[in-house]
Amino acid sequence: xxxxxxxxxxxxxxxxxxxxxxxxxxxxxxxxxxxxxxxxxxxxxxxxxxxxxxxxxxxxxxxxxxxxxxxxxxxxxxxxxxxxxxxxxxxxxxxxxxxxxxxxxxxxxxxxxxxxxxxxxxxxxxxxxxxxxxxxxxxxxxxxxxxxxxxxxxxxxxxxxxxxxxxxxxxxxxxxxxxxxxxxxxxxxxxxxxxxxxxxxxxxxxxxxxxxxxxxxxxxxxxxxxx
Amino acid sequence: xxxxxxxxxxxxxxxxxxxxxxxxxxxxxxxxxxxxxxxxxxxxxxxxxxxxxxxxxxxxxxxxxxxxxxxxxxxxxxxxxxxxxxxxxxxxxxxxxxxxxxxxxxxxxxxxxxxxxxxxxxxxxxxxxxxxxxxxxxxxxxxxxxxxxxxxxxxxxxxxxxxxxxxxxxxxxxxxxxxxxxxxxxxxxxxxxxxxxxxxxxxxxxxxxxxxxxxxxxxxxxxxxxxxxxxxxxxxxxxxxxxxxxxxxxxxxxxxxxxxxxxxxxxxxxxxxxxxxxxxxxxxxxxxxxxxxxxxxxxxxxxxxxxxxxxxxxxxxxxxxxxxxxxxxxxxxxxxxxxxxxxxxxxxxxxxxxxxxxxxxxxxxxxxxxxxxxxxxxxxxxxxxxxxxxxxxxxxxxxxxxxxxxxxxxxxxxxxxxxxxxxxxxxxxxxxxxxxxxxxxxxxxxxxxxxxxxxxxxxxxxxxxxxxxxxxxxxxxxxxxxxxxxxxxxxxxxxxxxxxxxxxxxxxxxxxxxxxxxxxxxxxxxxxxxxxxxxxxxxxxx
Ligand SMILES: Cc1cc2nc3c(=O)[nH]c(=O)nc-3n(C[C@H](O)[C@H](O)[C@H](O)COP(=O)(O)OP(=O)(O)OC[C@H]3O[C@@H](n4cnc5c(N)ncnc54)[C@H](O)[C@@H]3O)c2cc1C
Ligand code: SF4
Ligand code: SF4
Ligand code: FES
Numbered sequence: 107x108x109x110x111x112x113x114x115x116x117x118x119x120x121x122x123x124x125x126x127x128x129x130x131x132x133x134x135x136x137x138x139x140x141x142x143x144x145x146x147x148x149x150x151x152x153x154x155x156x157x158x159x160x161x162x163x164x165x166x167x168x169x170x171x172x173x174x175x176x177x178x179x180x181x182x183x184x185x186x187x188x189x190x191x192x193x194x195x196x197x198x199x200x201x202x203x204x205x206x207x208x209x210x211x212x213x214x215x216x217x218x219x220x221x222x223x224x225x226x227x228x229x230x231x232x233x234x235x236x237x238x239x240x241x242x243x244x245x246x247x248x249x250x251x252x253x254x255x256x257x258x259x260x261x262x263x264x265x266x267x268x269x270x271x272x273x274x275x276x277x278x279x280x281x282x283x284x285x286x287x288x289x290x291x292x293x294x295x296x297x298x299x300x301x302x303x304x305x306x307x308x309x310x311x312x313x314x315x316x317x318x319x320x321x322x323x324x325x326x327x328x329x330x331x332x333x
Numbered sequence: 334x335x336x337x338x339x340x341x342x343x344x345x346x347x348x349x350x351x352x353x354x355x356x357x358x359x360x361x362x363x364x365x366x367x368x369x370x371x372x373x374x375x376x377x378x379x380x381x382x383x384x385x386x387x388x389x390x391x392x393x394x395x396x397x398x399x400x401x402x403x404x405x406x407x408x409x410x411x412x413x414x415x416x417x418x419x420x421x422x423x424x425x426x427x428x429x430x431x432x433x434x435x436x437x438x439x440x441x442x443x444x445x446x447x448x449x450x451x452x453x454x455x456x457x458x459x460x461x462x463x464x465x466x467x468x469x470x471x472x473x474x475x476x477x478x479x480x481x482x483x484x485x486x487x488x489x490x491x492x493x494x495x496x497x498x499x500x501x502x503x504x505x506x507x508x509x510x511x512x513x514x515x516x517x518x519x520x521x522x523x524x525x526x527x528x529x530x531x532x533x534x535x536x537x538x539x540x541x542x543x544x545x546x547x548x549x550x551x552x553x554x555x556x557x558x559x560x561x562x563x564x565x566x567x568x569x570x571x572x573x574x575x576x577x578x579x580x581x582x583x584x585x586x587x588x589x590x591x592x593x594x595x596x597x598x599x600x601x602x603x604x605x606x607x608x609x610x611x612x613x614x615x616x617x618x619x620x621x622x623x624x625x626x627x628x629x630x631x632x633x634x635x636x637x638x639x640x641x642x643x644x645x646x647x648x649x650x651x652x653x654x655x656x657x658x659x660x661x662x663x664x665x666x667x668x669x670x671x672x673x674x675x676x677x678x679x680x681x682x683x684x685x686x687x688x689x690x691x692x693x694x695x696x697x698x699x700x701x702x703x704x705x706x707x708x709x710x711x712x713x714x715x716x717x718x719x720x721x722x723x724x725x726x727x728x729x730x731x732x733x734x735x736x737x738x739x740x741x742x743x744x745x746x747x748x749x750x751x752x753x754x755x756x757x758x759x760x761x762x763x764x765x766x767x768x769x770x771x772x773x774x775x776x777x778x779x780x781x782x783x784x785x786x787x788x789x790x791x792x793x794x795x796x797x798x799x800x801x802x803x804x805x806x807x808x809x810x811x812x813x814x815x816x817x818x819x820x821x822x823x824x825x826x827x828x829x830x831x832x833x834x835x836x837x838x839x840x841x842x843x844x845x846x847x848x849x850x851x852x853x854x855x856x857x858x859x860x861x862x863x864x865x866x867x868x869x870x871x872x873x874x875x
Contacts, residue, residue, distance in 0.1 A: 128659050135862040141569065141590045141858070144457030146623045148663045149744055150549055153458055154784060173747055175659060194561050197516050230743070255546055257553065274690060276557055279550070280516025287518065288525030296472040297506040308479035309503065312486075313495040324487035325363055330475065330537050332673070332688065 112178040129156055129171040129182060143186035147172045152256030155228065155263075158182035164318055167249045168260050188259040190270035193277070202281040204243030211274050216267035221273055222263035229254045233261045233271050240274055248275060249282035334657075334749035335708040340725065342679065342709060344668060346719050349681035354727060358686045365824070366693050373696040373704060374459020376646050376796075381616055387842040389634050389680065389779070395644040398613040400634050403641075404833065406856035407841060409574055409866035411833035416576070417813035419584075419599045419831070421448040423565075424822035425815075426585060426600035428572040429630065431459030432548065432804065433787025434606035435555035436811030441604075442815040444563050450564055451587055453571040453607075453625045457556040460608050460623050460788065461807060464548025465740060467540035468808075469801035470505035476537040485802060488534040488690050489767075490641065495857065496774045499795040504764075504809040512808065517554050518543050519722065530671045532800040534690040540801045545666060545738040548804055549554040556711045571857050572629065575603065575637045578830035581781040582637060588857070600819035601827050602782045605630040605716050606811060609766040609788040612859040615647055618763040619662025623662075629855035630789040631664065634770045636839045639778035639785070643768030646796040650692035653762025655717035662762040665720055665741065667800045673738055675721045677756075678707035679692065692797045702760070708757060717758035726753050767791070767798055770798040782821060786814035 110264035112125040114132060130144060145153030154171035171184055193210035200206045208214055214237060223233035236251040243306035250277030261271045299305065313318070335343070361369065371377050382394040387404055395403065405555045408506050425441045427434050430452030438450040450456070463704045471481040475524040481502040486493050505677075509527075512544070513519060520528040520542050543550035559566065569590040576584035582603050587596040607630030611622025620626070635641060652665040670687040676694075677683055685697035702708030702716040709717045726733050745752045769791035778782040787807040794802060 109667050126658065131659075131861070135410060136861050137862050137866050139858070139860075139862055140624070145454055145623050146463050146645060148463060148621070148623075148660070149740065150463045150546075151455075151458050151623070153455060173659075173744070175748075194563070196561070197558075198514075227688045253518070253550075254546065254743075256549075279518050280557065281552060283513055283516045283518040287513075287521060288523065290472070290513075290521065290525045290527050292474060292526065293472045293506060293509055293513075297510055300478065302504050305503070307484055308477065309499055311481055312479060313499060317491045320483070320486055320491055321363070324483055327480075327483060327487075327536050330531070332531055332671070 112176050114176050115181045117183050118181070123176060125176065125178070127176055129169070129176055130154060132176045133171070143184040145169065149173050150256065152258030153186060154184060155186070155258035155260045156182055156184045157260070162328060168226050170258070180284055184265055186258065187261045190259060190262050192227050192270070192273050196301055197280050197284050199286070200281060202243060202245040202285040206281065207240045207274060210277065212268070213267060213269050214274060217241065217269060218267055220266060222264045222266065226260045226264040227237060228258060228260060229256060231255060236275055236278070237269060245278050245281050246286050248278035252278065282308050335813045336712065337754065340490060340561060340811045343755055345679065345681040346677055349677070350724055350727070352408060353675055353683060353744055354724065356683070360682055360686050361693065369696045370692060370698065373700040374692055375616060375649065375690070380394065381532060382645060384437060386534040386671040386846045387640050387848070389640040389645070390635070393644065396615040396647060398615050399610065399628060399644060400522055402552055402856060403615065403626055403635050404843065404846070404848050405632070405852045406840060407574055407836055407851065408853050409833065409836065411516065411837040411840065414833060416597055418597060421449055421598040423447050423598065424601050425604065425818045426451070427597050427604045427606060428585065429606035430456040430568070431606060431608050431787060432807035433462035433554065433811035433814070434604070435552070435559050435606045436808050437606055437786055437815035438559055438564050439555065439562065440812045441817030441819040442562055444722040444816060446558045446822050449567070450559065451567045451570045451572065451698040453569070455568050456559065456566060457552045458625065459552065460626060461548045461804070462552040463621070463623060464804050465545040465591060465664065465738070465856070466668045467542040467547050467801045468804040469532065469535070469539050470509045470541060470805060471502060471537065471539050472506050472509060472527065473537065473539065475775055476539055478505065479536055480775065481505070481539065481824060484534060484536055484799065486795065488799040489797050492795035494792040497772070500545050500774045500813065501806055501809055502795055505805055508805060508808045512551060512554070514559055515549050516556050528602045530668070532667055532671055533688045533694060534799045539670065542668065542862060545668060545740045551804065554640060557862055572633060573855065574833065574836060575633050575678060575783070576806065576831040576833065577637055577835045578832065579830045579834055580638065581828065582783040583828045592851055597831070599827065599829060599831050601822040602681070602784065603827055604786060604814045604818050605634055605770065605789050606785040606787050607789050611763050615763055618649065618761070619653060620763040621653060621662055622764070624858065627856040628858060629857060631769060632847040634778060634780070636782060636787060637780050637783060637835050638771045639783060642771040642791040643796050646767040646793070648691055648765035648767050648798055649761035650764035651691055651698055651761050651858055654757070655715045655760040656711045656758040658713045658715070659748065661715065663744070664762070664868065666738060667819040668738060669725070669741070670721060672733070673725045677719045677721055680707065690799065698761055711758060715760060717760045719756040721750045721756040723754055723756065765798055765803065767794055767796055772826045774813070775817035776810050777817065784814040784818050786810040788797055795854070815855070
């Protein structure tokens with residue numbers, strides 16, 4: 107084998123690929139054309155959750171195919187979809203309490219605190235901690251801890267209690283923003299001002315200006331200092 | 334992981350850091366900006382462009398990669414295509430499941446229209462989900478929609494369509510309110526005051542963020558709401574062609590990406606919300622865009638007769654990752670510069686104010702590398718300059734980077750680079766389509782009953798969009814499109830005349846212009862398989 111190549115096993119089938127590629131690019135190099143399992147290509151969408159093992163270790167590892175670099179002897183499979191329970195609700199009518207969460211997702215009760223989900227998270231999120239926080243009714247904490255969740259589904263795929271952690275997390279974040287976060291007085295005020303037409307004249311004036319007039323204003327506008 | 338040579342070079346950046354810490358760097362004069370743009374921005378290089386010879390914007394120029402999809406045949410033969418079975422009969426068809434499409438579907442559905450939302454990948458796999466930096470909105474005491482308007486126009490080189498720019502800035506407070514009510518967690522102080530910062534080209538701190546997952550947080554919330562309201566949705570279904578009764582749109586042909594079958598939709602109104610075209614890789618630039626950003630909506634709208642505007646301007650994000658190669662083209666979000674990150678050349682010297690507009694910033698970086706030879710080489714040969722990130726920690730305290738841009742911190746950490754201790758290497762990347770289908774302020778194109786919203790549309794941002802105005806745009810105009818399309822749908826009778834006559838005419842035009850027969854579009858997905866495999870056709874599906 108040439109020095110820069112690695113052998114990877116895509117769903118059990120060996121391919122020789124350049125060693126410095128991500129799993130995603132290595133699979134494309136090998137000839138796969140993604141329809142599923144590829145979205146943002148930059149660790150934002152969670153389409154490319156992947157499980158793998160290496161020959162020297164019995165443990166199952168996880169990663170995002172768009173981020174993880176291949177290793178020689180890697181046995182891998184993408185898990186682009188995993189069936190999960192999604193509750194239907196009206197965010198307006200809920201309260202930010204454990205009762206709300208447990209009514210929609212009663213299986214959260216079943217959490218065994220085994221921490222498998224945390225180990226399965228490619229975003230290094232304290233998944234079990236946020237589930238426990240939701241169970242306790244600490245919705246703000248669940249929202250905070252789960253913020254970087256990409257909905258990749260790997261946690262849910264591994265959970266012995268069949269909890270769909272990412273949907274619980276999403277519910278908590280929405281509850282937090284809607285019902286816990288302090289209101290922005292300045293935003294409410296501005297909305298009112300816009301509705302009352304306070305800026306209509308100013309805007310109309312600008313809309314009537316020609317380019318030199320606008321450019322003059324623009325080039326001489328005052329700037330709020332950077333931090 | 335940096336090589337020993339790179340670590341050696343980093344010492345030069347460290348050596349100048351103290352001196353740069355509170356250094357004021359001047360903004361360029363209007364003339365200096367023009368000179369820089371004309372000298373180094375790709376938009377000013379003739380060899381990048383071709384003049385269109387067919388279609389409603391014939392005579393206008395656009396980058397060659399875009400021209401190749403506009404001046405292209407459909408693989409559908411309009412003379413021999415069975416449209417007799419209608420699979421979906423709806424009021425409003427929304428095409429594209431990003432921020433604009435989801436917003437449009439929610440509003441149209443709220444107004445009682447019978448909506449169908451279709452998208453190429455999964456709902457939310459989009460450019461929207463990738464937006465890190467933030468969303469603009471003039472909601473602070475020292476700011477106003479008028480001040481915002483002036484920033485938008487100056488940034489857009491005064492080419493913006495005034496009515497669209499007005500809608501953008503005036504709707505902003507309502508949009509922020511709507512998003513928060515839906516459950517988007519904006520960064521706030523304990524008393525509820527929104528935490529806002531500067532972005533390139535802003536005169537007030539009006540960039541709102543949800544940590545560094547602003548678009549992700551918005552997209553996840555909109556997606557959840559679409560599912561909660563049980564809006565009919567088909568994923569992995571791409572729009573492949575529009576259907577018309579001659580000049581008004583009446584439906585679309587969809588392509589099931591998995592089973593490869595086609596589906597026929599008959600609709601009263603259609604909203605194109607298919608986003609941008611980063612995956613066309615103009616002049617070979619890397620891109621920050623998602624996998625499905627292949628300009629399909631432009632192609633379909635153009636064939637149906639909708640003119641384009643400003644398709645000769647592409648936004649290159651000044652700070653794309655240049656190293657390590659695995660993340661080439663992905664963004665170092667502008668927020669890094671907003672909170673104090675500085676750009677330096679190989680000597681550790683600054684050469685441009687960090688919050689100039691993106692076109693100016695990108696041109697300055699290109700000039701530093703290819704015009705002044707002060708760039709930093711990387712092992713792959715990709716030119717680069719430094720983005721000094723450790724200086725942020727010196728300005729705002731240890732741990733700031735991890736707290737303010739966690740996604741980015743993690744991304745570099747995966748490759749063994751601690752960006753709170755070491756600067757990172759960056760170079761411009763193809764990022765945003767400034768132009769698009771021309772619309773009015775209710776998002777209707779020149780083709781009746783065909784609406785466009787989000788990155789697929791043009792005119793709002795003139796010839797250069799400011800960061801944070803696009804997330805705003807997709808929600809503002811997504812909602813406007815949803816409302817207008819739903820309203821139109823209630824006032825008209827559905828035409829069941831679904832034909833490909835526009836395509837027939839377009840094909841005839843292509844033939845007359847001598848466009849090669851094997852050039853086809855829409856692309857749907859970019860081709861990233863190893864080129865050697867293409868010769869072994871049997872193994873490939875097409
Ligand atoms: C990395 C990155 C960072 C950014 N950061 C910011 C930021 O901080 N602030 C800001 O304001 N803007 C930012 N932007 C820009 C902004 O995110 C986008 O311009 C905006 O979200 C586009 O939204 P959209 O709904 O128009 O398109 P998208 O969100 O891209 O959605 C389009 C959807 O249509 C689908 N689609 C495409 N073709 C078809 C077809 N033929 N049939 C069916 N569906 C199709 C796509 O798959 C996708 O789901 C960023 C962009 C990127 C790429
Ligand atoms: S894997 Fe399931 S049961 Fe185990 S800790 Fe996580 S949520 Fe609880
Ligand atoms: S919490 Fe679960 S769904 Fe979210 S990123 Fe981690 S593993 Fe993926
Ligand atoms: S492709 Fe989106 S996270 Fe990997």
